[in-house]
Amino acid sequence: MSRYLLGRAAQSALAVFGVMAIVFVVMRLSGDPTLLLVPEGATREQIDALRHQLGFDRPIPIQFADYLWTLTRLDLGESVVQRLPVWRIVGERIPYTAWLAGTALALSIGLGIPVGIATAVWRGTLVERALMPLVLVGQSMPTFWSGILLIMLFGVTLGWLPTSGADDWRSVLMPAVALGGLSMATFARITRTAVIEELGKDYVRAIRAKGVSWKVVILRHVLRNGAIPIVTIAALEVANLLAGAVIVETVFAWPGMGQLAVQSIQSRDFLVVQAIVLLVSVSYVLLNFAADLIYGIIDPRIKLRGGTR
Amino acid sequence: MSNEETTRMRHRGEHAAATAPASPVLSVRELSVAIGSRRVVDAVTFDLAAGEVLALVGESGCGKSMTALALLGLLPSAARLEGGVIGFEGQDLARLPEPAMRAIRGHRASIVFQDPSGSLDPLMTIGDQLVEGLRAHHAISRETARARSLAMLRAVGISEPERRLAQYPFELSGGMCQRVMIAIALAAEPAMLLADEPTTALDVTIQAQILDLMKALRRERGTAILLITHDMGVVADMADRVAVMYAGRIVESGPVDAIFASPRHPYTRLLLRSVPRLDDVPKSEMTVIEGSVPAQGDWPPGCRFAPRCPMAEAICVAASPAITEIAGGRSVACFRHDSVDTAMALR
Amino acid sequence: MSRLRNALSAPGAAAVAPFALLLLIFALVALLAPWLAPLDPNKQSLLARLRPPGTAAGAAMFWLGTDELGRDLLSRTIHGARASLVVALLSVTVSGAVGIALGVLAGYLRGWVEIAIMRAVDVMLSIPAILLAIITVAVLGPGFLNLVLVLGFTRWPRYTRVAYAQTLGQANLPYIAASRLAGARTPRLLLRHLLPNIAAPLVVVATLEFGLMILFEAGLSFLGLGIQPPMPSWGSIMSVGRSYVGTAWWIATFPGICLFMLVLSVNICGDHLRDRFDPRSSIR
Numbered sequence A: 001m002s003r004y005l006l007g008r009a010a011q012s013a014l015a016v017f018g019v020m021a022i023v024f025v026v027m028r029l030s031g032d033p034t035l036l037l038v039p040e041g042a043t044r045e046q047i048d049a050l051r052h053q054l055g056f057d058r059p060i061p062i063q064f065a066d067y068l069w070t071l072t073r074l075d076l077g078e079s080v081v082q083r084l085p086v087w088r089i090v091g092e093r094i095p096y097t098a099w100l101a102g103t104a105l106a107l108s109i110g111l112g113i114p115v116g117i118a119t120a121v122w123r124g125t126l127v128e129r130a131l132m133p134l135v136l137v138g139q140s141m142p143t144f145w146s147g148i149l150l151i152m153l154f155g156v157t158l159g160w161l162p163t164s165g166a167d168d169w170r171s172v173l174m175p176a177v178a179l180g181g182l183s184m185a186t187f188a189r190i191t192r193t194a195v196i197e198e199l200g201k202d203y204v205r206a207i208r209a210k211g212v213s214w215k216v217v218i219l220r221h222v223l224r225n226g227a228i229p230i231v232t233i234a235a236l237e238v239a240n241l242l243a244g245a246v247i248v249e250t251v252f253a254w255p256g257m258g259q260l261a262v263q264s265i266q267s268r269d270f271l272v273v274q275a276i277v278l279l280v281s282v283s284y285v286l287l288n289f290a291a292d293l294i295y296g297i298i299d300p301r302i303k304l305r306g307g308t309r
Numbered sequence B: 001m002s003n004e005e006t007t008r009m010r011h012r013g014e015h016a017a018a019t020a021p022a023s024p025v026l027s028v029r030e031l032s033v034a035i036g037s038r039r040v041v042d043a044v045t046f047d048l049a050a051g052e053v054l055a056l057v058g059e060s061g062c063g064k065s066m067t068a069l070a071l072l073g074l075l076p077s078a079a080r081l082e083g084g085v086i087g088f089e090g091q092d093l094a095r096l097p098e099p100a101m102r103a104i105r106g107h108r109a110s111i112v113f114q115d116p117s118g119s120l121d122p123l124m125t126i127g128d129q130l131v132e133g134l135r136a137h138h139a140i141s142r143e144t145a146r147a148r149s150l151a152m153l154r155a156v157g158i159s160e161p162e163r164r165l166a167q168y169p170f171e172l173s174g175g176m177c178q179r180v181m182i183a184i185a186l187a188a189e190p191a192m193l194l195a196d197e198p199t200t201a202l203d204v205t206i207q208a209q210i211l212d213l214m215k216a217l218r219r220e221r222g223t224a225i226l227l228i229t230h231d232m233g234v235v236a237d238m239a240d241r242v243a244v245m246y247a248g249r250i251v252e253s254g255p256v257d258a259i260f261a262s263p264r265h266p267y268t269r270l271l272l273r274s275v276p277r278l279d280d281v282p283k284s285e286m287t288v289i290e291g292s293v294p295a296q297g298d299w300p301p302g303c304r305f306a307p308r309c310p311m312a313e314a315i316c317v318a319a320s321p322a323i324t325e326i327a328g329g330r331s332v333a334c335f336r337h338d339s340v341d342t343a344m345a346l347r
Numbered sequence C: 001m002s003r004l005r006n007a008l009s010a011p012g013a014a015a016v017a018p019f020a021l022l023l024l025i026f027a028l029v030a031l032l033a034p035w036l037a038p039l040d041p042n043k044q045s046l047l048a049r050l051r052p053p054g055t056a057a058g059a060a061m062f063w064l065g066t067d068e069l070g071r072d073l074l075s076r077t078i079h080g081a082r083a084s085l086v087v088a089l090l091s092v093t094v095s096g097a098v099g100i101a102l103g104v105l106a107g108y109l110r111g112w113v114e115i116a117i118m119r120a121v122d123v124m125l126s127i128p129a130i131l132l133a134i135i136t137v138a139v140l141g142p143g144f145l146n147l148v149l150v151l152g153f154t155r156w157p158r159y160t161r162v163a164y165a166q167t168l169g170q171a172n173l174p175y176i177a178a179s180r181l182a183g184a185r186t187p188r189l190l191l192r193h194l195l196p197n198i199a200a201p202l203v204v205v206a207t208l209e210f211g212l213m214i215l216f217e218a219g220l221s222f223l224g225l226g227i228q229p230p231m232p233s234w235g236s237i238m239s240v241g242r243s244y245v246g247t248a249w250w251i252a253t254f255p256g257i258c259l260f261m262l263v264l265s266v267n268i269c270g271d272h273l274r275d276r277f278d279p280r281s282s283i284r
Helices: A002-027 A044-054 A060-072 A086-091 A094-121 A126-140 A143-157 A169-199 A202-208 A214-252 A257-266 A270-298 A300-305 B003-019 B064-071 B098-104 B126-135 B142-155 B161-165 B174-186 B204-221 B232-238 B256-261 B266-273 B314-318 B337-343 C002-008 C013-031 C073-109 C111-124 C129-140 C144-171 C174-181 C186-222 C234-243 C249-277
Strands: B026-035 B038-048 B053-057 B079-088 B109-112 B192-196 B224-229 B241-246 B249-255 B324-326 B330-332 C055-057 C060-062
Touching: A002 A060, A002 A270, A002 C111, A002 C129, A086 A257, A086 A270, A094 A126, A094 A169, A094 A214, A094 A257, A126 A169, A126 C249, A143 A169, A143 A214, A143 C186, A143 C234, A143 C249, A169 A214, A202 A214, A214 A257, A214 A270, A214 C129, A214 C186, A257 A270, A257 C129, A270 C129, B026 B064, B038 B053, B038 B064, B038 B079, B038 B249, B053 B064, B053 B232, B064 B079, B064 B192, B064 B224, B109 B174, B126 B142, B126 B161, B126 B174, B142 B161, B142 B174, B174 B204, B204 B232, B224 B232, B232 B256, B241 B256, B241 B266, B249 B256, B249 B266, C013 C073, C013 C249, C073 C111, C073 C144, C073 C186, C073 C234, C073 C249, C111 C144, C129 C144, C129 C186, C144 C186, C174 C186, C186 C234, C186 C249, C234 C249
Parallel strands: B053 B224, B053 B241, B109 B192, B192 B224
Antiparallel strands: B026 B038, B026 B079, B241 B249, B249 B330, B324 B330, C055 C060
């Protein structure tokens, strides 16, 4: 197990490094990154002074080394626009995005997996024919449109839920539903495929031949065996949720990292944008690593042999 | 016949006579299974007496596996029972609701399948799977179930049973997995065991071991065994009686020795002839049955074997032969079974 | 190639046909937009601001109403189809070409080429796509061309993974060795022999990506980072619609319906193709 984990840890470290490198490269795509950070209407001297202050006049390799060094010290710099540490600015937004993404994930797993099981077990019946179109709709609906529709229905017309902000617990409902719609569809499809595949295997028949009920077969055996692709997708979906939050937070004026990212682009506060992208990407890598840990726990073949072959 | 063969026959006869009670454990009448509009098992009728081994023999596609699955209600979703009575312990399994069937499966009647490693949940230990089977039918504690599982593993001849309980299926060989499957099947002391090609996926040496194990267990516990196989050698080794299936129907049945000595159906005769023997003339041609088995459900009119039968006549295509009982507890479905000896050589 | 043909004529195609037709209609609308749109999509009219659907102003009939600058919503919606489809098509082409080329190279040449390319793929896939798109657009600036470049730049790994796996599977087959023996040089070998045989699953990926690119363009335009006004894009129109959701519901609704129907059709047709080729490949 430890050899497997070590391998995965090394890959994750490489991925984190790669993410930082890509962000570094992207920030310099326009040539002189100082021009991104400098406020409008600055003079030549002010630009040169800022460039020197931020170290953008040094050779690239030195810049990269320094960049990596400051990042590993978890120093995200100071926002030129707001004159506050970037950590402070981003930090107060993290709980809101976490709250939104967490609720959306819970919704999509809580609805998606049972729907996936139902459409797999009752394949070819009315249940499947009724549920699959819903799944398809969830997959095709752009989050900002479902968000706007929800606002129109529950916010404007019925007046049940607040249309923006994060004042009380009811505010998270519409954004979470809008955000989770696509993920729910994905979970439903993956679960359905995994369950159908497992149901076709010999061991299901053999376990039923022992006199075990369908309910136990599905819950205790099929789900566990089909869990690996579901866990893989769960990790991917969290990334999608964090990314989709950008749009949903804009639609619902939700004070999270996504809204901050868009606002920061508009206010040309690129250090904040860079920090958000780095934070989210690194969390994603860590989440994938956690998924690998979970595989090891679920599947004894990985634990004892280092693989499923 | 050699002395050896005579002795073996006498033992079998004694055994059969000693253990054959009045009513059979399993009584199948006119069982039919269909996939879509095609019948893959057609009006199959046979009995299984307590403690006896009945072999259901035929080529792939003849419907023998479907028959076994139909008995325990384990047909794949595309197939369904289309008629017939399955008499078992005073109930008709064909009409039993699912909860009652569940009580019987793994308890009064068990089944072992062809692929032993594929039949076990790869993510559960051997011990847990044994315990699951036991606790599905008896309200016993985990410790009791574990102890019983340990005893079963010993009974099927698995070495170091304590260690095996904690292992996973991928850590066991094919032969050991099949022993575990047999342990699971017999743990609840069923009256009947269905074995669907139990040794086909195993090495020849392991095959012999598994068959010996099944024979020993049958002797100790008196379990009736319905053995599905395509291998005549396995039939000769294990079975008391045999039923030959072709194209969804039973074409001949009776005691193994009698049928092997003097098959009355052309198909049985050809099947036996095609098994190579040590005393065959060297380099002689192997016997082949001309043509091929019709696709499931696409049965030809009249006798289904007629297109391939060397003895076929006009009546064979015009009408379907019914099962006729003949002397010695045998039956055969052939219009010309009287003339088989003269029309076809035994070898 | 025959697998593709089989997929198109398979049973179950009947249920998919109406959506394929819808897709075709969208494509035609996008192509013929300047002739189909009744009015000039960019003509502003301060007097005709925020009119509901079905109102008329003089000779002009606003079938879907007007937006916040008095522009005809129907005409803008029709032209918006162009933005969605053209951006999606171009970005799929760019990212597909780059991605497939890299994947085939990695799978065929092996060695350090393979390691370098596949590690790059892993890293690129570690950054959620929309964030990468956002930061790149932030740096390069918004607009049609930059949008296509950004989408092309961020999506190529999806194709590379599949092309790589497929090439690995094909590289040892006899026909490759046979072609090489017959004197085919590597580029020709890869293009004429290998590529057609791995085309099927790549077409599936391209279809999935096409639908995603439509959503991405709309999303980025919604955030103000994509197509810039006055050029019409369903995303940017809906962004305005969000502000007027209580008073002028039509601005967000009609482009939204079009977007939804377009993506739905792409998904259904893509699913059908995918089911025929490889029923197991529901994992992206």
